[in-house]
Amino acid sequence: MTITLERSADSLAPIALPTISRMVGVGTASTGTSITQPELLELLAIDDPKVRSVFLNSAIDRRRLTLPEPDAAGRRAPEPQGELLAKHKRLAIEMGSQALQACLKKAGASLSDLRHLCCVTSTGFLTPGLSALLIRELGIDPHCSRSDIVGMGCNAGLNALNVVAGWSAAHPGELGVVLCTEACSAAYALDGTMRTAVVNSLFGDGAAALALISDGPGETRPGPRIIKFASFLITDAVDAMRYDWDGDLNRFSFFLDPQIPYVVGANAETVIDRLLTGTGLRRSDIGHWLVHSGGKKVIDAVVVNLGLSRHDVRHTVQVLRDYGNVSSGSFLFSYERLVEEGVTSPGDYGVLMTMGPGSTIETALVQW
Secondary structure, X not given: OEEEEOOOOOOOOOEEEEOOEEEEEEEEEOOOEEEEHHHHHHHOOOOOHHHHHHHHOOOOOEEEEOOOOOOOOOOOOOOOHHHHHHHHHHHHHHHHHHHHHHHHHHOOOOXXXXXXXXXXXXXXXXXXXXXXXHHHHHOOOOOOEEEEEEOOHHHHHHHHHHHHHHHHHHOOOOEEEEEEEEOHHHHOOOOOOHHHHHHHOOEOOEEEEEEEEOOOOOOOOOOOEEEEEEEEEOHHHOOOEEEEEEXXXXXXXXXXXXXXXXXXXXXXXXXXXXXXXXXXOOHHHEEEEEEOOOOHHHXXXXXXXXXXXXXXXXXXXXXXXXXXXXXXXXXXXXXXXXXXXXXXXXXXXXXXXXXXXXXXXXXXXXXX
């Protein structure tokens, strides 16, 4: 099956591109305590003015977090790595189950319809993978095919979408789901360093699921069609976002280079130009931008370098405000809000964009 991309009057003839699959349902979930930035500063007893400023100037109002319980003196001690891994497993299954079922309900489907489950997480390591644990937890048909994407970070939702879109194209009419579930509370280090503050001020817990189906012969389903993907690995910044073992803390610790927003912004045009190459489309033809809620400076850098308006990234900004950075599923939280807004029209084009370790920018072009 192919679709025709419309070109402007002064362009060449239309180009036919293959339709990969359709996005037919989205659902999200979060768990833990909804906590504001000032409340979190108080709970963690952070007094350093520089650290406080990182929290209070983040453009985040509140996030969902599952923090360690306070001791008798009211202090919250750092959790050992083993406890953090157990927390990740528990929260990932809890949030993932809720997001998956919400997504299927939106798609008018049930667990018995599921034929492929691709699970994404970077906030803990599980063997067997999350897909196997959810199949057991929810009683999904054990013949359901599955895949797990681990450790790719905030960009991984689009890597998974690429995988499941390919699976969907090979299995017309069958239901596949991308499930991103990130228990960022299980990747927190509770100390007073600026490195830790940058991470602890930003990430929140959340899960998001997206259902995909390719039209079978003679079928036309509602939902945007995925047309094309484009990626860009910024090899000069391969160490700018990383998850390292901290021997002093005896646990893993996430690192974000302060130059990341500028690195992402400076390379945003490169990957978007590649995405649109051969389609006859210009950036001005894109009506909907669903950008990863990576942080205020990241969003601002993308806006400036791509010439976007604040309206273009309204959902990205709102998700950051209400949930913080929920890693790989952030762009699906924005997509859910766009669906609920009900402003898309047939023929509209959209760009999905995520950024993460590598450093990597992932994109997808869709059409309603």
